Amino acid sequence: METWNAILSRRNVRTYSDRPIPPDDLDCILEAGRRAPSSQNWQPWDFVVVTDRDQLKRLSTVAPYAGHVPGSVATIALVMGDFDDAGKRETARFDLGQATVSIMLAAVDLGIGSGHATVTDQEQARRVLGLPDDRFCAYLIALGHPADRPLKPIRNPARRPLEDVVHRGRW
Ligand SMILES: Cc1cc2nc3c(=O)[nH]c(=O)nc-3n(C[C@H](O)[C@H](O)[C@H](O)COP(=O)(O)O)c2cc1C
Numbered sequence: 194m195e196t197w198n199a200i201l202s203r204r205n206v207r208t209y210s211d212r213p214i215p216p217d218d219l220d221c222i223l224e225a226g227r228r229a230p231s232s233q234n235w236q237p238w239d240f241v242v243v244t245d246r247d248q249l250k251r252l253s254t255v256a257p258y259a260g261h262v263p264g265s266v267a268t269i270a271l272v273m274g275d276f277d278d279a280g281k282r283e284t285a286r287f288d289l290g291q292a293t294v295s296i297m298l299a300a301v302d303l304g305i306g307s308g309h310a311t312v313t314d315q316e317q318a319r320r321v322l323g324l325p326d327d328r329f330c331a332y333l334i335a336l337g338h339p340a341d342r343p344l345k346p347i348r349n350p351a352r353r354p355l356e357d358v359v360h361r362g363r364w
Contacts, residue, residue, distance in 0.1 A: 199302045201346035206306025207261035209337025214266050218303045222336065223269070225299030231288035238285075238292050241270040241322050241330075248321065255318040256333060259310035265335035269296065270312075270322055275329045289331050296334055306339040 223240055231237060243252055244267045252270070253262035262268050271289050276282045297307045310333040312318050318330040352358075 196298070196302075198346055199298050202344040203297055203301045203307075204344070204347060204350075205308045206337070206339045206341070206344075207308045207335075208340040209261075209264050209266055209306065209335070210340045212266070212338045214305060214336060214338075218305065219267055219336075221303065222296055222299045222305070225295040226269070226292040229288070229292040229295040231291065232284045235288075237273050237288055239272040239328070241272055241324075243268045243270065243322075251321045252318075252333065253310075255314045255321065255330065256310045256312050259333060259335075261308045262310055262333055262335045264337070265308070266337040268336065269334045270318070270330045271332045271334065272322070272324060272328050272330050275327050286331060293332065293334060300336055301344050304338060304344060305336055306344060308335045309333070310335065 219242070223242065226238070226240055227236075243249055246263070249265060249268055250263045252268060253259040256262075271292065273285045273289055274281075276285060293309070300307045312330045312332060315329045318324065319326070319328075322330060324330065
């Protein structure tokens with residue numbers, strides 16, 4: 194798929210077929226995350242990949258809107274440091290966002306859907322993922338081939354019009 198088509202086709206996919214994700218495809222998706230840019234190249238992320246069905250079920254309990262996680266073929270937990278410094282925390286979250294988009298675009302390029310989930314219960318996340326005390330799980334990215342419809346360019350996305358969003362030269 195062309196990059197532009199991947200951008201047009203990405204959407205949150207929350208129902209997945211049983212079709213396995215080939216290990217090379219999963220590695221490619223993770224590599225896309227690893228290659229994401231970050232502030233001063235500090236790479237504040239670790240990725241925990243979960244594929245076991247029971248563990249996926251337990252993982253879905255760490256977030257209020259993660260009903261799609263148990264049916265995923267794999268879910269990537271994005272893990273970062275539990276920084277006290279607000280600036281570091283904000284920068285790390287920005288960088289994790291960059292990794293997220295790279296992961297999602299690499300997935301759609303392979304015909305694989307992805308869905309975010311915000312994590313709220315850190316104690317449970319630490320238990321399910323075996324994280325050290327100085328780390329926490331910021332987001333989950335569930336993966337799998339879409340069960341609803343294939344990934345195709347979306348003609349009319351639910352987005353504010355370009356002329357509302359873009360300010361040329363000045364606000
Ligand atoms: C930071 C962030 C957190 C999100 N958290 C959740 C979530 O917990 N559960 C969920 O189903 N979707 C979640 N989403 C997906 C958004 O609802 C979705 O991206 C948005 O509605 C636009 O839809 P689209 O991704 O299909 O274009 C999250 C997205 C972002 C960027």
